[in-house]
Amino acid sequence: MQQAVLCVNGQYDVLDSWFSEYGIKRAMLVCGKSINRLAINRYVETLSDRLDARIVRFMEFQPNPLYENVVAGVNRFREENCDAILAIGGGSAMDVAKCIKLYSNMPGDGENGAYLKQTIQPNQLPFLAMPTTSGTGSEATRFAVIYYEGKKQSISDYSCIPGTVLMDSSVLKTLPQYQKKATMMDALCHAIESFWSVNSTEESKVYSCNAIYGVMEHMAGYLANTDKGNAGMLMAANTAGKAINITQTTAGHAMCYKITSLFGCAHGHAAILCDRILFPWMLRNIDNCIDPRGAAYLRSTLDQIGQAMGCRNAQEGSEKLEIIFDNLELEIPSASQTQFEELKTSVNPERLRNHPIALDPNAIDSLYHEILR
Numbered sequence: 352m353q354q355a356v357l358c359v360n361g362q363y364d365v366l367d368s369w370f371s372e373y374g375i376k377r378a379m380l381v382c383g384k385s386i387n388r389l390a391i392n393r394y395v396e397t398l399s400d401r402l403d404a405r406i407v408r409f410m411e412f413q414p415n416p417l418y419e420n421v422v423a424g425v426n427r428f429r430e431e432n433c434d435a436i437l438a439i440g441g442g443s444a445m446d447v448a449k450c451i452k453l454y455s456n457m458p459g460d461g462e463n464g465a466y467l468k469q470t471i472q473p474n475q476l477p478f479l480a481m482p483t484t485s486g487t488g489s490e491a492t493r494f495a496v497i498y499y500e501g502k503k504q505s506i507s508d509y510s511c512i513p514g515t516v517l518m519d520s521s522v523l524k525t526l527p528q529y530q531k532k533a534t535m536m537d538a539l540c541h542a543i544e545s546f547w548s549v550n551s552t553e554e555s556k557v558y559s560c561n562a563i564y565g566v567m568e569h570m571a572g573y574l575a576n577t578d579k580g581n582a583g584m585l586m587a588a589n590t591a592g593k594a595i596n597i598t599q600t601t602a603g604h605a606m607c608y609k610i611t612s613l614f615g616c617a618h619g620h621a622a623i624l625c626d627r628i629l630f631p632w633m634l635r636n637i638d639n640c641i642d643p644r645g646a647a648y649l650r651s652t653l654d655q656i657g658q659a660m661g662c663r664n665a666q667e668g669s670e671k672l673e674i675i676f677d678n679l680e681l682e683i684p685s686a687s688q689t690q691f692e693e694l695k696t697s698v699n700p701e702r703l704r705n706h707p708i709a710l711d712p713n714a715i716d717s718l719y720h721e722i723l724r
Contacts (some may be wrong), residue, residue, distance in 0.1 A: 488592020
């Protein structure tokens with residue numbers, strides 16, 4: 352689908368046109384409490400002064416949102432007769448909003464996981480998303496993650512992709528520096544993993560290449576908190592999201608989730624911990640390629656990744672990735688033997704099928720010993 356992207360810098364008059372174009376009378380806003388620190392909160396509070404429209408806020412969810420949070424959102428959406436959805440925030444707000452959109456026209460009340468068992472029936476509800484970090488790219492993907500009875504539920508449907516995205520670089524001004532670093536690395540890892548994925552296409556590789564260019568070009572300005580750097584990194588993350596929307600992620604993300612839960616580091620931090628080791632490992636093990644396009648194709652692809660990073664080839668690219676990681680001064684956690692055993696058995700085999708080089712349990716264990724102290 353074609354997604355409309357509206358770029359602003361703390362000014363939201365363009366949103367009035369969005370409400371008017373779709374004839375929206377009552378929009379559900381899915382957001383966290385952090386919205387109170389953002390300029391767009393004032394726009395939301397004064398919307399009804401300008402337009403015949405009302406905002407219904409839904410904030411009753413948590414990081415790693417639960418299915419029950421979504422059900423509560425669907426119930427509120429129906430009770431208030433909402434006719435559109437806005438999502439402002441990071442990945443959790445996006446995931447909740449996507450699922451509310453998907454489930455809002457399903458029959459029943461969602462009890463006992465009912466929505467998870469039904470076939471999704473796409474709807475045309477107007478859906479606008481505004482990311483407040485430059486990492487997940489969730490506003491560009493068909494994926495959402497929620498938890499039901501303690502188990503991760505991966506939701507996927509093209510109709511949950513927001514039709515309109517609002518890019519406001521001013522929201523990154525107050526983001527803590529650690530979160531800026533981690534989310535930037537998430538965007539870079541999305542682009543790199545999509546590039547080498549067995550599911551890559553010519554289209555996805557264009558997105559991946561452009562996203563890597565964007566991260567490299569805007570990294571210094573973004574870390575210095577310039578308007579240009581922040582705006583460029585938002586677009587790079589969005590473009591990386593478009594890439595993984597086609598390919599999904601690979602071993603780096605499959606291996607990073609347990610690192611996040613065990614050591615409390617941000618998702619993007621965990622992702623770069625893995626990919627900085629996976630890149631040179633792949634070069635050493637390229638003869639074990641399982642991509643049907645072959646080892647020569649994979650070697651060429653890895654060289655293209657290095658070139659997108661401003662290097663001559665894959666070897667230099669892998670070295671530059673390590674330098675970037677070192678310069679960001681992100682911590683390398685120390686793991687106990689018990690934790691290494693837990694990590695080895697934690698990897699989702701579905702994600703490994705997307706990786707172009709086979710990974711058995713021994714390889715995974717060896718990699719974790721390189722990734723962590």
